[in-house]
Amino acid sequence: MNLIRDAWQSIIRRDPLSTDKGKSELVFLNVWLHIHPAKVKKENLKVKHTFYLGFITFFLFLILVTTGVALMFYYRPDAPHAYQDMKDLQFVVYLGSFLRNMHRWAAHGMVICVFLHMCRVFYTGSYKRPRQFNWVIGVFLFLLTLGLSFTGYLLPWDQLAFWAITVGTNIGSYAPLVGGRIRELLLGGHTVGESALLRFYVLHVAVLPAVATLLTMVHFWRVRKDGGLSRPVWKLKEAKSAELVTIGAPGNGAPLAVVPASKDKTYGLMEVVTGKPIFETVSMEEEEDTVFSYPYAFFREGVALLVTVASVMAVSLFWQAPLEELANPAKTPNPAKAPWYFLGLQELVSHSALLGGVIVPTLAVLALIAIPYIDLTPSRRPADRKWAIRAFTLFVVVNVVLIIVGTFFRGPGWALVPPWVHIVGAE
Amino acid sequence: MKRRSFLSWGTAGLVALWSAVGVSLGAVVRFLTPSVFYEPPQNFKIGNPADFSFGPPTFLAEEKIFVFRDREKGFAVASAVCTHLGCTVGYFQSDERFHCPCHGSVFGSDGTVQHGPAPRPLEWFEVTLARDGQLRVDKDHAVPASYRLMV
The missing domain is CATH 1.20.5 (Single alpha-helices involved in coiled-coils or other helix-helix interfaces)
Known part of the structure; x- marks a missing residue:
C-alpha cells in the first residue's frame, strides 16, 4: 500500500523515534512541540525544583478554555436569560453542572497556581538578568487571570455576582480623574445592568483570553530563549577563570571571538549578515546532564496534565459551584462579599476606599513590576538576598492574612465575627 | 527625489x-x-402624598430611595445608595439609623456619616408636587438634608 505509506510519510516527516535524529526532529519539525528544546537539563525535570506550577497553571487555562467554550453553547448574556441558562446548566443540560463546576474550580485553582508560581520564581531568584522582562509579563498575566475571574464572576447573574461586581466596579470609580469614566466604559452605564453583563461577557470570552494567550506565548518563548527553566541555585557552578583563546583570526584580520579555553564546545552561528558572529559555548559537563525531551520531558508534562485534569474533575464531582437567587438590585445581601481573591482588597476598602482600594493596590502592582529592576544583586543564593526575601514574604503574608480575615472573620455589616460563632437570623 | x-x-x-x-x-x-x-429615569413620580405614612420612612426598592413624611415638616427623599461602594443601605427603626451591609457604614437619620468608611453623607433628592397631585422625585437634583416639601 504505497498510497497509505506515502500519505503517512507526508504527515510524519521525521526519522523513527528509535534514533536520536528522530527524537530531535519530533520536537523541531512539530509546530506544537517546537517551543521545547530537543534536549533538556535533567534537573529541570525534577518536581521539587519548580513543582510544575507554570505547567499546571497553563493546563488549568486549557481546561478553562475547553469547558468555557462548552458552556457558551448554552449561555445567553442578557438579563432575563442569563440566570435561566445557569439553572438549565445546573438541572437540565447533560453534564451541565459538572462542566460549570470544572470551570469554576479550575478558575479558582488558576488564581492560586499563578500566585504560587510567582512565589516560586521569586524565591529562586529566577527573575534576575536576563529574565527581568519575563517577570513583568508574568505580573501582567497574573492581573489578566484576576480580570478573567472578575469578568466571569458576573455572568451567572445571581445575587453573589451582582453585588460582587457592584462593589468591585465602585472601587475602581475612586481612581482620581478617570475613575468614574472607566467605570462607565466598563459597565456601559451607571449601574450594573444589561449592558454591563454583555460587556463583561465579551471581555470574558474574547478580549481577555486573546490577550492572555498572546502574553502566554511571549512568556514561554522568553523562557526558552533564556535557556529554559532557571536552574536551582545549588547546581550553578562557579565560573572558572580559564585562559582565553582567540578563534577565527585569518591572516591579519580581527579575531572573531575570544572564548575560555576548556574542553567545552564552542558553536558559531555563521550567517550572511553584517555584524559580529554569534558564538555560544556549551559546557561539556552540562551537555552530559541533558536528556532528550522525548520521552523524558513530554512524559512528565503529560503526567502533570493528567493529574491536573483528574484533580479538577474529582473536585467537581463532590463540590458544587454556588448559585444564589436571581440578582436583585434592590436587596443587598448581608454581608456582601467580593470573590475571595478580592477579599483582601475589600478588607482594605472597608477602611478607606481611595487609600485601600486604589492607592495601595496600584503601588503593590508597581512594586511587583519593579522588583527585577530594583533588586540588582546578581546572586540568587538566599543568603545574599535576605532583605528581598523578607520584603516579599511580608507581601505574601499580608495578602494571605487579609484574604483569610475577609473570608472567614467578616460577618453581617462587615463586623468582626469569628467563623465558629453562629449568628441567629443572619442572612 | x-x-x-x-x-x-x-x-x-x-x-x-x-x-x-x-x-x-x-x-x-x-x-x-x-x-x-x-436605564430607569432619574426624574419620576412616586404616587400621591396620602400613600405615604407618618413615622418610619417608606423604602422604594426599584428607585432605591427612602421617603420620609413628618407631620410638621413634610416630605423628604433620601438616597438608599451607600456613598462608599454603592450597596443598598437599610433603615433600622431600633436605632433610627441607616446601616450599610457591605462595609458597615452607619448614617444618622439626617444622612450624616456616623461610623464606617463612607466618605460622604447620604444624598437627599428634590421632591416636588406634580400637576396631577403626585409627588415627583428628581435624582439629578441634590438638595440639603434640611429640604422639606410641605403638602
Whole structure:
C-alpha cells in the first residue's frame, strides 16, 4: 500500500523515534512541540525544583478554555436569560453542572497556581538578568487571570455576582480623574445592568483570553530563549577563570571571538549578515546532564496534565459551584462579599476606599513590576538576598492574612465575627 | 527625489500616520461610550402624598430611595445608595439609623456619616408636587438634608 505509506510519510516527516535524529526532529519539525528544546537539563525535570506550577497553571487555562467554550453553547448574556441558562446548566443540560463546576474550580485553582508560581520564581531568584522582562509579563498575566475571574464572576447573574461586581466596579470609580469614566466604559452605564453583563461577557470570552494567550506565548518563548527553566541555585557552578583563546583570526584580520579555553564546545552561528558572529559555548559537563525531551520531558508534562485534569474533575464531582437567587438590585445581601481573591482588597476598602482600594493596590502592582529592576544583586543564593526575601514574604503574608480575615472573620455589616460563632437570623 | 521634498513628505506622512492612530484611539473610546442609556429615569413620580405614612420612612426598592413624611415638616427623599461602594443601605427603626451591609457604614437619620468608611453623607433628592397631585422625585437634583416639601 504505497498510497497509505506515502500519505503517512507526508504527515510524519521525521526519522523513527528509535534514533536520536528522530527524537530531535519530533520536537523541531512539530509546530506544537517546537517551543521545547530537543534536549533538556535533567534537573529541570525534577518536581521539587519548580513543582510544575507554570505547567499546571497553563493546563488549568486549557481546561478553562475547553469547558468555557462548552458552556457558551448554552449561555445567553442578557438579563432575563442569563440566570435561566445557569439553572438549565445546573438541572437540565447533560453534564451541565459538572462542566460549570470544572470551570469554576479550575478558575479558582488558576488564581492560586499563578500566585504560587510567582512565589516560586521569586524565591529562586529566577527573575534576575536576563529574565527581568519575563517577570513583568508574568505580573501582567497574573492581573489578566484576576480580570478573567472578575469578568466571569458576573455572568451567572445571581445575587453573589451582582453585588460582587457592584462593589468591585465602585472601587475602581475612586481612581482620581478617570475613575468614574472607566467605570462607565466598563459597565456601559451607571449601574450594573444589561449592558454591563454583555460587556463583561465579551471581555470574558474574547478580549481577555486573546490577550492572555498572546502574553502566554511571549512568556514561554522568553523562557526558552533564556535557556529554559532557571536552574536551582545549588547546581550553578562557579565560573572558572580559564585562559582565553582567540578563534577565527585569518591572516591579519580581527579575531572573531575570544572564548575560555576548556574542553567545552564552542558553536558559531555563521550567517550572511553584517555584524559580529554569534558564538555560544556549551559546557561539556552540562551537555552530559541533558536528556532528550522525548520521552523524558513530554512524559512528565503529560503526567502533570493528567493529574491536573483528574484533580479538577474529582473536585467537581463532590463540590458544587454556588448559585444564589436571581440578582436583585434592590436587596443587598448581608454581608456582601467580593470573590475571595478580592477579599483582601475589600478588607482594605472597608477602611478607606481611595487609600485601600486604589492607592495601595496600584503601588503593590508597581512594586511587583519593579522588583527585577530594583533588586540588582546578581546572586540568587538566599543568603545574599535576605532583605528581598523578607520584603516579599511580608507581601505574601499580608495578602494571605487579609484574604483569610475577609473570608472567614467578616460577618453581617462587615463586623468582626469569628467563623465558629453562629449568628441567629443572619442572612 | 530631492532631499528637501523627501524630508517634508516624510514628516507630513509621519504626522498623518500618528494623527490617524490618535483619532482611531479616540474613536474606539467614543464607540465604547454608550450614546443612549437604557436605564430607569432619574426624574419620576412616586404616587400621591396620602400613600405615604407618618413615622418610619417608606423604602422604594426599584428607585432605591427612602421617603420620609413628618407631620410638621413634610416630605423628604433620601438616597438608599451607600456613598462608599454603592450597596443598598437599610433603615433600622431600633436605632433610627441607616446601616450599610457591605462595609458597615452607619448614617444618622439626617444622612450624616456616623461610623464606617463612607466618605460622604447620604444624598437627599428634590421632591416636588406634580400637576396631577403626585409627588415627583428628581435624582439629578441634590438638595440639603434640611429640604422639606410641605403638602
